[in-house]
Amino acid sequence: IKTSVLHDFHVKNNAKMVPFAGWTMPIQYKSLGIIDSHHHTRNKVSLFDVSHMLQFKVYGKDKESFIESMTVCDVKGLPENGGSLTVFTNAEGGIMDDAIINQTQQDYLYCVSNAGCSDKISTCLRENLIDFTAKGGEVVLELLDCGLLAVQGPKMAEVLQTGTDTDLSKLYFMQNVEANLFGVDCRITRCGYTGEDGVEISVAKNRAVELAENICSHEDVELAGLGARDSLRLEAGLCLYGNDIDEMTTPVEAGLTWCIGKRRRKEKNFPGAEKIVAQIKSKPSKRRSGLIVSSAIARNGAIVQDGNGNEIGSVTSGCPSPTLSANIAMAYLPLPLSKVGTEVNVLVRKRVVSAKVTKMPFVPANYFMNK
Structure with a gap:
C-alpha cells in the first residue's frame, strides 16, 4: 500500500486513514464529520489531498497527436493554458479511464488521471509511445512524482489570493498557470471534483506539506477526506471510475458525449471510434441517469426495476445528499426509461423503494466560468 507525501500530515491532524486504490488515504478528520465537512466545502473552503492521482507531462512536436491517439479529446484545439476532461478508450469504445488534459505556456501537455487506473494508463502510455515513435512521431513522456492538493469551495480564491501575485480573477475554469503560492512554486489548475469553484495544485513533494500547512492556516479552511469528496462529487453528477464508468461503458452511454471533439467525431481516429460515433448518431440503448430515491439509501449494486418488477439496471453510486436532504443515486437505465420524471423502483435490502x-x-x- 502506497502512502501520500502528506501521510504524516494527515495523521498529525487526526485523520481516519483507509485503503483506497492501492493507497492509504484520509476518509475524514476528527475535527469535522463527513456531513459537516461536506457543508463546509459548499460554504467555505476545504483542502483535499489528491496526491494519489497519476500526473504526467508530454513533450515534443507531436505531443497532441500522441494523446489524441488514445483519447477522444480535441487536444490540438485546446487554447494555451486551457484544458478539458477526456476519456481514454479501448478498441470496443469502452472507457479505460477519465483524465484532464491541459495545454500549457511551457509547450508541454500536463495531464492528470485516476489513481486506481495508474498502472493501466502508465502501461498504455508507454506501449503507445513505443509504437508512436517507431512510426516517426516525436514525443517524450514524463511520469511525475509530485504532490497534488485540491482546494475547493466558494472562498477558494479569497484564501489563495493572499499568497500569490497571480491574479486568480483572470484564471477561469479549466485554465492553468505556473505560479508562486505562499512562497512555493507550483502549477494551479482551476478545476475539481466537487462542483464548487476550486483548484488543483501540483507541487514538488518536498514542498507539499509546507504548502498545505500555509493554506490550512487560514480560518476558513478545513481538511477534508474521501467521505466528503464522494458525496460532493455525486451531488455534482460526476463519475467515479470503477463505479459509474468502466471498460464496458462508452462515453455516450455515460453522458460524456460533450467531451468528444467535433473534429474527432469526423476523423474517427481514436480507439473505438466507429462504435462511439454510431452511438452518437443513433443513440445508445442505455444512459447514465440520476435518481431521487424516496425512503432509503440506494448504494452501488442495488437493482433498479420498472413498474412491473422487471430488472432494468442497477445503481452505480448512491448516498444521502447533505445539501438536498434527499437520497440520490446514479444508474444506467434503458433509453426509454431514462427520461426525467420517469418513475422506477429500487430494491434496497429486499425492500421495494420508489424513485x-x-x-x-x-x-x-458553481464553477468560475469566463463569461
Missing part, C-alpha cells in the same frame, strides 16, 4: 429519474447535476455547479 424518480431526475436531472443531473443534482446540485447546480
Whole structure:
C-alpha cells in the first residue's frame, strides 16, 4: 500500500486513514464529520489531498497527436493554458479511464488521471509511445512524482489570493498557470471534483506539506477526506471510475458525449471510434441517469426495476445528499426509461423503494466560468 507525501500530515491532524486504490488515504478528520465537512466545502473552503492521482507531462512536436491517439479529446484545439476532461478508450469504445488534459505556456501537455487506473494508463502510455515513435512521431513522456492538493469551495480564491501575485480573477475554469503560492512554486489548475469553484495544485513533494500547512492556516479552511469528496462529487453528477464508468461503458452511454471533439467525431481516429460515433448518431440503448430515491439509501449494486418488477439496471453510486436532504443515486437505465420524471423502483435490502429519474447535476455547479 502506497502512502501520500502528506501521510504524516494527515495523521498529525487526526485523520481516519483507509485503503483506497492501492493507497492509504484520509476518509475524514476528527475535527469535522463527513456531513459537516461536506457543508463546509459548499460554504467555505476545504483542502483535499489528491496526491494519489497519476500526473504526467508530454513533450515534443507531436505531443497532441500522441494523446489524441488514445483519447477522444480535441487536444490540438485546446487554447494555451486551457484544458478539458477526456476519456481514454479501448478498441470496443469502452472507457479505460477519465483524465484532464491541459495545454500549457511551457509547450508541454500536463495531464492528470485516476489513481486506481495508474498502472493501466502508465502501461498504455508507454506501449503507445513505443509504437508512436517507431512510426516517426516525436514525443517524450514524463511520469511525475509530485504532490497534488485540491482546494475547493466558494472562498477558494479569497484564501489563495493572499499568497500569490497571480491574479486568480483572470484564471477561469479549466485554465492553468505556473505560479508562486505562499512562497512555493507550483502549477494551479482551476478545476475539481466537487462542483464548487476550486483548484488543483501540483507541487514538488518536498514542498507539499509546507504548502498545505500555509493554506490550512487560514480560518476558513478545513481538511477534508474521501467521505466528503464522494458525496460532493455525486451531488455534482460526476463519475467515479470503477463505479459509474468502466471498460464496458462508452462515453455516450455515460453522458460524456460533450467531451468528444467535433473534429474527432469526423476523423474517427481514436480507439473505438466507429462504435462511439454510431452511438452518437443513433443513440445508445442505455444512459447514465440520476435518481431521487424516496425512503432509503440506494448504494452501488442495488437493482433498479420498472413498474412491473422487471430488472432494468442497477445503481452505480448512491448516498444521502447533505445539501438536498434527499437520497440520490446514479444508474444506467434503458433509453426509454431514462427520461426525467420517469418513475422506477429500487430494491434496497429486499425492500421495494420508489424513485424518480431526475436531472443531473443534482446540485447546480458553481464553477468560475469566463463569461
